[in-house]
Amino acid sequence: DAGVTQSPTHLIKTRGQQVTLRCSPKSGHDTVSWYQQALGQGPQFIFQYYEEEERQRGNFPDRFSGHQFPNYSSELNVNALLLGDSALYLCASSPGQARYGYTFGSGTRLTVV
Amino acid sequence: AQKITQTQPGMFVQEKEAVTLDCTYDTSDPSYGLFWYKQPSSGEMIFLIYQGSYDQQNATEGRYSLNFQKARKSANLVISASQLGDSAMYFCAMINLISNFGNEKLTFGTGTRLTIIP
Numbered sequence: 001d002a003g004v005t006q007s008p009t010h011l012i013k014t015r016g017q018q019v020t021l022r023c024s025p026k027s028g029h030d031t032v033s034w035y036q037q038a039l040g041q042g043p044q045f046i047f048q049y050y051e052e053e054e055r056q057r058g059n060f061p062d063r064f065s066g067h068q069f070p071n072y073s074s075e076l077n078v079n080a081l082l083l084g085d086s087a088l089y090l091c092a093s094s095p096g097q098a099r100y101g102y103t104f105g106s107g108t109r110l111t112v113v
Numbered sequence: 114a115q116k117i118t119q120t121q122p123g124m125f126v127q128e129k130e131a132v133t134l135d136c137t138y139d140t141s142d143p144s145y146g147l148f149w150y151k152q153p154s155s156g157e158m159i160f161l162i163y164q165g166s167y168d169q170q171n172a173t174e175g176r177y178s179l180n181f182q183k184a185r186k187s188a189n190l191v192i193s194a195s196q197l198g199d200s201a202m203y204f205c206a207m208i209n210l211i212s213n214f215g216n217e218k219l220t221f222g223t224g225t226r227l228t229i230i231p
Binding site: 088 | 117148150155156157158159160204206217218219220221222223224
């Protein structure tokens with residue numbers, strides 16, 4: 001049973017560019033959440049998608065946007081990259097009504113230079 | 114607002130000894146859940162153990178147990194008989210169980226880096 005799959009695993013971008021990160025949830029999971037983990041910090045909630053709509057959002061600027069597709073996979077887009085956007089981006093999936101069935105992927109390591 | 118505090122940035126423990134990782138939390142929500150996750154260098158967050166605020170007994174999962182003291186707002190993780198493979202970052206996290214959505218965001222602490230010494 002495949003868990004959460006994220007791509008790419010590593011990425012280097014230049015300041016001002018745009019980036020798209022991808023996530024395939026665990027089989028049977030329909031909710032996808034994205035987290036940003038800066039070096040030496042705990043993950044911070046970016047937003048959550050359910051039924052192709054953004055259901056919750058953390059304290060992140062509008063440069064961070066997302067999408068969920070009918071097959072429940074999701075994308076995280078970041079525009080106008082800043083050096084401070086360098087972080088590990090984690091995707092977590094969960095069943096619709098299970099409050100603690102979160103499964104995380106291995107993340108995408110984004111470096112902005 | 115919810116807050117998780119982990120005051121131990123790093124710990125060194127001899128192999129086969131027990132270790133306690135501290136976690137205190139702050140919330141005004143009457144119903145909440147507490148998690149511990151392990152993050153090895155690969156980056157993936159691995160679920161270890163869960164405790165609901167209304168659970169009567171402390172949670173246990175194999176070598177992991179959660180020492181839940183509600184009045185003190187603490188949820189310490191105890192790892193018995195530590196192994197070299199336990200070396201990793203450990204995060205305490207919290208979730209609000211009362212919501213209109215069914216799935217709420219996780220609020221994480223800053224983590225503790227555990228190193229097991231042979």
